[in-house]
Amino acid sequence: MNSPESPDPALHVLRHTFGFGAFRGEQAAIVEHLQHGGDALVLMPTGGGKSLCYQIPSLLREGCGIVVSPLIALMQDQVQALELLGVRATYLNSTRSAEEAAAIEQQLLAGELDMLYVAPERLMTPRFQNLLGRARIALFAIDEAHCVSQWGHDFRPEYIQLSILHERFPEVPRIALTATADAATRQEIVERLALQSARLFVSSFDRPNIRYTVVEKDNPRKQLLRFIRSNHEGDSGIVYCLSRKKVEETATWLKSEGIRALAYHAGFDAATREAHQTEFVRGDGVVMVATVAFGMGIDKPDVRFVAHLDLPKSLEAYYQETGRAGRDGLASNAWMAYGLQDLVLLREMIEQSQAPDEVKRVERQKLDALLGYCEATACRREVLLRYFGESSTPCGNCDMCLTPPETFDATVPAQQALSTIYRSGQRYGAGHLVDILQGRATAKVTERGHQSLSTFGIGKSLSDAQWSSLLRQMAAQGLVGVNEHGGLVLQESCRAILRGEAAFMARKVRESAPGGASSVRRQMEFESDEARTLWAALRQCRRELAEEQNVPAYVIFGDATLKQMLEKRPQSLEAMYELSGVGDRKLAAYGTAFLEVLQAHQRRHG
Template identity: 60%
Template sequence: MQPDPRSVLRSVFGYDSFRGMQEDVIGHVIGGGDALVIMPTGGGKSLCYQIPGLVRPGVAVVVSPLIALMQDQVEALKQLGVKAAALNSTLDRFEQQEVERQMRAGEIDLVYIAPERLMGESCLANLAHVDLALFAIDEAHCVSQWGHDFRPEYLQLRALHDRFPHVPRIALTATADGPTRKEIVERLALQDGRQFIAGFDRPNIRYHVRAKTNAKAQLLDFIKREHAGDSGIVYCMSRAKVEETAQWLSGEGFTALPYHAGLPKEVRFENQDRFLKEEGLIVCATIAFGMGIDKPDVRFVAHLDLPKSLEAYYQETGRAGRDGLPSNAWMVFGMQDVARLHQMIDGSEAGEEQKRIERRKVDALLAYAETAKCRRQVLLEYFGDSCEPCGNCDSCLDPPETYDATEVVRKALSAVYRTGQRFGAAHVVDVLLGNATEKVKQFGHDSTTTFGIGTEFNKEQWRTVFRQLVAYGLVRSDAEAHGALVLTDRCRPVLRGEETVILRKDRGKGERRADRKARPQLTDPADDKLFQALRGKRMELARAQGVPPYVIFHDATLMAIARARPMDLDELADIEGVGASKLARYGEDIIQVVVDES
């Protein structure tokens, strides 16, 4: 007789009720159906295959792209009393053979395997002798060849449908727009499966975007003001900038480590391991530091450069606040970022169709960065979702002023045209301001009709105008001409006076301080004191086992304990996130801390 999913949810994971679509997905998969699940990070995707894996007879095979992610999830499941294992290159031959034997003997509930290992003939031959509960394909967007995280080995996973036709398959991701969802279905042969799209909103994340003036000073102000002592990730476009930023933050008194593909493997592993196991550590990284991060208490994600697309931005910012507590997604950007992205696209070996798609993705990202609307609305609309103005982004908390910029825009477009569409924004701004620089005089642009016609704005204000013109598609930044601004056909009605243009005003260099910070807070000082004591005990227990603190208890669970102040094991068992295994392992220690602090 199969166990009841709700009893598994309570006894193993410590929760009383499912969230959103979880129960529908779990019931469908337990019944043997295939599924594609789109659910935001922190929305509980893992339970959608873990509970069916525990309820259905046999071994649940989870396809996971990164070793670090596998190890993290396996350790978290073991803490819950679940029999879990991983098959990857960190095991020697004898350890691998033992895991395979346990699979055949039905001694494991869930096993995590990388796609390239799973599709190897020896692994498939072993699976033929295993009673299989299901296949879960995590990070399923990796199958998309035009996505931001393509993994070629994911394309082979379609063969699971042919070799094991009666084993249900569930593909899961937090990042997939309409075309990517269609591609996942086709490439994984999920046409007969159900699609569960739970929405993309992460309401606990606050979005901030600012023009890049002095990126380091802006970042330092943000961290000191909002996130002193918090764990965070700072994304940079280049490896050199990653290392430079980590070194600079360390000099400013923070614990900061670099992470990128060019570092030795052992250094990457050590830095990632420290980030997972220590609190208050900042990692400066390229996108190489990605899906392997399951750390729930990342309180901020900062971008010092534009990512490649809104999908990448959503995926990377989604690493903040996986525990559902308030967190920040903060970004600064400039025109040079746009030019660099276009240069990378044009210099790639991709076909013209793929380049066109990637340029369109950059345009969508820039439109998001420059919008005067609620950022969450723009972000969700890109994924085919929607919401009311959120009240938790910079546009909502500090609404930008807008103005009729038609004449200003016509001046800007005319200056681009009169200078031959061969120069970047800096040169065109000099012409508009009447700055007779050597370069302006060299090309005779001090004698054009647009020289000095824009003195009503300063340099930064004109830069804001040109960023918005690129975002709205009135001009484009030509990568082959080193970022030269070129007029598009869309500017013609504006130049002819047939179309009005509304732009937002420059916010200036200051950042408005919101009334409430985007970080978890306990309003009662006594509760906060207990919370800090519980965190100290959690760190002590984690160090003794060599595991990340959050696999013992999430911050959200410790905050609930601090508020409820349970005085015995029965009361502690009622707290969300405290399952039977953790109650038995850590209950006495937790109760002792509560008693000592009460």
């Protein structure tokens, strides 16, 4: 509990406990609102500092802050970090023994906890509800609040029951937080959690430190390897794949190429998943290849890149997954390789699912929005932010801004493609259609008599890559659709093109920059070998302290704090205390060790 004589208790806690000199964005307003008993719904991007919005009020209000979190990993990471700051925090989930759980319950009743993280399943048990009724509760924080949405990709049924907190504890303030929610999901959160009277805080969804790049698939594994080697050698990153098989094959291949890669998917046993996750979170330079089962709640700030080898299911999923890069605010990359086959596969998955028609309709709309993002010819950030109801100007930091695409009048090629789709029966995929347009008498073409079509061989002026891109762009603009077997079919909107009543402008295929390597930047650029040497020494010091205390390296100090040490070269504990991320406890625990590294380096290099 903060001392009452402080003129601004929230700022005092922020500086002395967490080591930050000022709040960011809406944080101060959220903390004040919650501190004085108000309910809040907070939409803030990953890395925007959501956790401080409930951690500080938990320390300022009487009682214990109850934090509802869907993932065990998140609880353990956050509790570990809070304990190092001197905060009395712990967690209750399925990993606790009966004896440990009983001891924690007694701590709660005795008023010996500042924060308790709990899984929603445990929270809803009658036993735990009874326990809460006997304890002093400062607030309820519902993290990952989008999990209440039945339309969403992270739906958790138990989250729907959390409205009981308002019914049973109407005087206790509640804060629901999420990093991604479109307008429909926001409304669902409000209704399902009974937050109609809550104040809404919406921060910008922009993550300016992330550079977005989408490349056309052309041997995507090799493109990925070039991207990592060119931009992220030795960095931590996440690579997302759609299937478990592809996850394992990609991880094995990356390892064979000398990348420190691990695999993660729901098919592994719990012990393997936990071991791989721990190695990723605690290690430096580990690349995790995973399905989307991995990532939510991973509180690792120094993930320098997120790569997609397959299309995610929606822009919300893409935003959330790419948001796991650069949580510390340092330069990071979101890289994706994409092809028409991705669209075919996702369309098939939607159509073949057992979901109701209304759900399928929403999923198709979400896929169309994602396709529009992939095929954008202008700033990607503008497209992404517009989807979340936010306007912006060109960012200057995505592949479209850095190397604007060339466009050309593709009306005639579009007419040729549409005619080929129609004349061949609206049954075939892009590969077969390109063979017809290029005049290739393959076995499949001749078997079906397509060498006699009037469009056979009329498209030789364009490369295969340009035809594939053109068909993808036509699908993105709704001129053609994809049937349940992956065949391209004409849509009503293509009539104007076929009749010559409308023009079709298309993006030219980029022939350079394999893997998009030229359009991204390295996370750390060093002015000299001397600076590189000091950076390595600071990281080594952090690694040794982390191993000694059995915690992730970033819990000691994040990359952003080490970067300040590199730039400002503090030579006293007083100077080190001025750095962001250095609070009272961390200065006392680690300040001297890092100071010795800095001073020794100063003596050697003058």
